[in-house]
Amino acid sequence: MSQKINTDALKNLSREELIEKLQNYQQQIAGFRVAQRKTNTLFYIMRNLSQELELDSLLKLVMDEVKDILQADRCTVFLLDDEKDELWSKVGHGLENFEIRFPKSKGIAGYVATTGEVLKIDDCYNSPYFNPEIDRKTGYRTRNMLTVPMRNKKMEVIGVFQVLNKRSGIFTDEDVRMLEAIAPIAAVQLENAQLYVDLRHTFESFILTLSKIVDARDPLTAGHSYRIMLYGDIIAKKAGWSRKKREELKTAALLHDLGKIGIRDNVLTKTTRLTAEEYEHVKSHVSFTRSFLEQIYFSREYKQVARIAAAHHERLDGAGYPDGLKGDEIPPGGRILAIADIFDALTSKRHYRDRMALQKVIHILIDGAGKIFDAEFVGYFMQISLLKLVRILEHNSPQKLPEEELKILAHHTLSDLKKSSLENHAWTKVFFKYYLREYQEK
Amino acid sequence: MSQKINTDALKNLSREELIEKLQNYQQQIAGFRVAQRKTNTLFYIMRNLSQELELDSLLKLVMDEVKDILQADRCTVFLLDDEKDELWSKVGHGLENFEIRFPKSKGIAGYVATTGEVLKIDDCYNSPYFNPEIDRKTGYRTRNMLTVPMRNKKMEVIGVFQVLNKRSGIFTDEDVRMLEAIAPIAAVQLENAQLYVDLRHTFESFILTLSKIVDARDPLTAGHSYRIMLYGDIIAKKAGWSRKKREELKTAALLHDLGKIGIRDNVLTKTTRLTAEEYEHVKSHVSFTRSFLEQIYFSREYKQVARIAAAHHERLDGAGYPDGLKGDEIPPGGRILAIADIFDALTSKRHYRDRMALQKVIHILIDGAGKIFDAEFVGYFMQISLLKLVRILEHNSPQKLPEEELKILAHHTLSDLKKSSLENHAWTKVFFKYYLREYQEK
Numbered sequence: 001m002s003q004k005i006n007t008d009a010l011k012n013l014s015r016e017e018l019i020e021k022l023q024n025y026q027q028q029i030a031g032f033r034v035a036q037r038k039t040n041t042l043f044y045i046m047r048n049l050s051q052e053l054e055l056d057s058l059l060k061l062v063m064d065e066v067k068d069i070l071q072a073d074r075c076t077v078f079l080l081d082d083e084k085d086e087l088w089s090k091v092g093h094g095l096e097n098f099e100i101r102f103p104k105s106k107g108i109a110g111y112v113a114t115t116g117e118v119l120k121i122d123d124c125y126n127s128p129y130f131n132p133e134i135d136r137k138t139g140y141r142t143r144n145m146l147t148v149p150m151r152n153k154k155m156e157v158i159g160v161f162q163v164l165n166k167r168s169g170i171f172t173d174e175d176v177r178m179l180e181a182i183a184p185i186a187a188v189q190l191e192n193a194q195l196y197v198d199l200r201h202t203f204e205s206f207i208l209t210l211s212k213i214v215d216a217r218d219p220l221t222a223g224h225s226y227r228i229m230l231y232g233d234i235i236a237k238k239a240g241w242s243r244k245k246r247e248e249l250k251t252a253a254l255l256h257d258l259g260k261i262g263i264r265d266n267v268l269t270k271t272t273r274l275t276a277e278e279y280e281h282v283k284s285h286v287s288f289t290r291s292f293l294e295q296i297y298f299s300r301e302y303k304q305v306a307r308i309a310a311a312h313h314e315r316l317d318g319a320g321y322p323d324g325l326k327g328d329e330i331p332p333g334g335r336i337l338a339i340a341d342i343f344d345a346l347t348s349k350r351h352y353r354d355r356m357a358l359q360k361v362i363h364i365l366i367d368g369a370g371k372i373f374d375a376e377f378v379g380y381f382m383q384i385s386l387l388k389l390v391r392i393l394e395h396n397s398p399q400k401l402p403e404e405e406l407k408i409l410a411h412h413t414l415s416d417l418k419k420s421s422l423e424n425h426a427w428t429k430v431f432f433k434y435y436l437r438e439y440q441e442k
Numbered sequence: 443m444s445q446k447i448n449t450d451a452l453k454n455l456s457r458e459e460l461i462e463k464l465q466n467y468q469q470q471i472a473g474f475r476v477a478q479r480k481t482n483t484l485f486y487i488m489r490n491l492s493q494e495l496e497l498d499s500l501l502k503l504v505m506d507e508v509k510d511i512l513q514a515d516r517c518t519v520f521l522l523d524d525e526k527d528e529l530w531s532k533v534g535h536g537l538e539n540f541e542i543r544f545p546k547s548k549g550i551a552g553y554v555a556t557t558g559e560v561l562k563i564d565d566c567y568n569s570p571y572f573n574p575e576i577d578r579k580t581g582y583r584t585r586n587m588l589t590v591p592m593r594n595k596k597m598e599v600i601g602v603f604q605v606l607n608k609r610s611g612i613f614t615d616e617d618v619r620m621l622e623a624i625a626p627i628a629a630v631q632l633e634n635a636q637l638y639v640d641l642r643h644t645f646e647s648f649i650l651t652l653s654k655i656v657d658a659r660d661p662l663t664a665g666h667s668y669r670i671m672l673y674g675d676i677i678a679k680k681a682g683w684s685r686k687k688r689e690e691l692k693t694a695a696l697l698h699d700l701g702k703i704g705i706r707d708n709v710l711t712k713t714t715r716l717t718a719e720e721y722e723h724v725k726s727h728v729s730f731t732r733s734f735l736e737q738i739y740f741s742r743e744y745k746q747v748a749r750i751a752a753a754h755h756e757r758l759d760g761a762g763y764p765d766g767l768k769g770d771e772i773p774p775g776g777r778i779l780a781i782a783d784i785f786d787a788l789t790s791k792r793h794y795r796d797r798m799a800l801q802k803v804i805h806i807l808i809d810g811a812g813k814i815f816d817a818e819f820v821g822y823f824m825q826i827s828l829l830k831l832v833r834i835l836e837h838n839s840p841q842k843l844p845e846e847e848l849k850i851l852a853h854h855t856l857s858d859l860k861k862s863s864l865e866n867h868a869w870t871k872v873f874f875k876y877y878l879r880e881y882q883e884k
Contacts, residue, residue: 198741299640
């Protein structure tokens with residue numbers, strides 16, 4: 001209907017008027033095209049960002065997208081830590097694997113975070129804002145940069161975007177507008193990811209602290225669950241487990257002795273031999289751990305936590321407890337924890353015995369492989385580097401480890417300690433002489 | 443430049459050709475307008491959804507937005523619970539405050555979730571798919587409906603959208619396309635919210651279970667922390683605290699006695715009078731709770747948990763412990779917990795005494811108001827309805843409460859029990875005679 005009216009209206013126009021109208025339409029269409037391209041870009045970036053709830057991955061994604069869209073060489077997102085009034089960034093281009101952190105009052109990023117202003121610098125080395133110190137340290141040459149504040153829905157600045165070195169020329173006003181449009185989208189997603197990571201951090205620190213307290217009811221088991229977690233994770237990594245499966249295992253490891261809350265303290269710290277009744281009471285901690293963990297709501301990815309934790313005293317031959325499971329009936333995570341648990345128990349002092357010589361412990365594991373312990377997982381555990389092992393064994397020690405001297409241990413594994421006549425090697429000297437005297441075969 | 447070329451090209455066109463081109467452009471512009479409107483709608487909905495990480499609020503938001511955009515009377519989102527193979531919905535239009543749940547194999551939503559097909563029904567009462575049973579129950583008249591599957595980024599169906607009764611006419615093909623475009627956007631946000639809610643659920647069930655276990659080390663304090671949490675929340679609600687502040691208080695309430703893990707069990711369950719040394723040992727649980735909680739990473743909104751939990755034995759006059767804080771030095775949450783804690787302790791059996799008569803407990807609180815306890819919070823606590831009180835006091839009781847008879851208690855508060863000559867009231871008969879005989883003044 002409206003189409004018809006327009007057609008009629010056109011008939012009364014002169015040729016010049018028609019051409020003018022046509023040019024007008026062409027401009028409109030060009031405008032629509034530009035707007036559509038921009039909207040599509042924003043839509044695309046919003047959709048991509050919304051699919052990532054892990055903060056680190058999200059930061060990387062944001063920076064990659066912005067770098068591409070603005071045709072820049074580098075992009076960094078600095079987030080505001082408003083408890084400490086600091087800006088920080090972890091995974092920016094050119095700073096893989098380390099975290100940058102500085103006061104909110106410092107630098108260009110700090111200026112933008114504080115004032116909320118956009119700062120476009122077309123020639124860094126001729127700008128009073130620019131501090132060439134960082135380039136001098138990194139060897140990077142910053143030509144131009146664009147820094148834009150990131151605000152959340154309450155309009156609070158939560159961080160800044162910093163884009164370096166437009167691939168050709170300098171950043172345009174259109175680049176500024178684009179980055180200003182992207183900033184609030186990224187802000188929302190980053191706040192969500194922060195909430196999620198904060199909650200996970202709370203939960204993880206909670207179970208870690210709890211495990212430490214439970215272990216510390218007996219001073220001799222202090223740090224036990226934490227070490228089990230580290231040993232277990234080393235095995236799982238070597239076995240190629242996914243991050244999620246390893247998280248589940250680590251949770252089970254930290255909580256495997258939680259049931260000790262229910263064990264009488266006089267039995268827990270008894271220095272003489274336990275009576276049969278007392279031994280049964282101690283053994284009941286596993287069932288107690290299970291019933292505790294079964295009351296907890298775990299999401300799908302953590303559903304096996306109770307089962308794994310409850311299986312750390314099972315044996316391949318069915319002679320373990322509490323269920324006397326055999327072979328494959330024991331969940332893989334439980335078979336890993338059984339190895340980690342016995343290793344840590346034997347290499348720790350107990351009320352009724354001293355730390356066991358490390359070579360003897362190795363023989364117990366290898367003798368038990370296929371009978372008591374899962375042979376494959378024992379194999380992986382034997383591949384643990386002695387450097388890692390020393391760090392775990394000594395992590396509670398007040399003495400600082402001389403890292404320089406330890407380096408040599410990175411090239412040797414637990415397996416290497418099986419061999420006889422170790423005395424002549426430089427690495428065994430480091431291993432035994434300085435840090436682990438008490439583990440030495442007597 | 444391109445503009446110039448076009449202008450030159452136009453000069454060679456005839457009038458008819460110019461008009462044809464103009465009409466062509468008009469159509470293009472109309473197409474751009476429609477596309478832009480759709481993109482804007484999707485952009486708008488994506489931005490709105492991305493700002494909500496709370497599952498319930500997000501579901502409500504999704505349904506409100508879709509209802510408006512599709513000009514429908516109702517919209518419901520059913521989510522797939524793939525552990526149970528059920529569909530569920532909690533806050534759909536027309537089902538405020540209760541959860542619908544049914545097998546994935548049932549109904550139109552189930553059909554769409556199972557097959558992944560879109561189902562558009564223009565006349566429900568003449569459709570073999572439609573089950574008029576629900577209308578019969580709810581009194582609603584469904585004329586037409588549109589049901590669309592919701593897929594996540596892995597293309598798995600995670601739920602369905604169901605829209606009822608287009609405001610005028612029936613749902614169009616354009617409506618179908620719009621809902622199909624909205625579905626994956628909503629799916630991503632719902633999955634994020636689900637992850638977050640799952641993790642919170644895990645954390646909450648963890649601290650709840652832990653608090654129960656700590657309390658249960660002494661059978662007589664079983665359920666103590668849980669009741670403190672309920673009492674404390676009632677006071678905070680009446681004081682108008684925000685949801686977040688209440689969550690922090692509830693966390694502190696559940697964890698306030700965590701330090702009892704560090705108390706020797708023979709002291710904890712001693713039936714005779716404690717020695718001075720033993721009493722000091724018991725008192726140390728508060729400092730232990732604090733040092734435990736201080737090791738935990740809490741996000742900004744939970745930063746006061748340790749301080750609040752550690753203040754539950756402080757007194758307004760400074761005679762409390764562990765810090766002997768006075769008046770406003772005690773955090774408000776701590777002042778609330780002090781009231782909740784003493785109330786629950788006195789109304790519970792102890793090794794060395796029976797439950798205290800409720801009227802005596804009330805007098806202790808009122809006498810202490812302004813000296814030991816915060817007078818304002820005592821005032822709020824006195825306003826607790828007796829119905830709520832009975833439910834909390836008896837929540838561990840194996841006997842089922844006869845709800846019908848209890849109703850009368852909803853209209854009376856703890857404060858009403860202060861009055862003398864209560865014997866003649868119907869509600870005091872219910873309160874004392876059936877459920878709380880032991881609280882009666884002897």
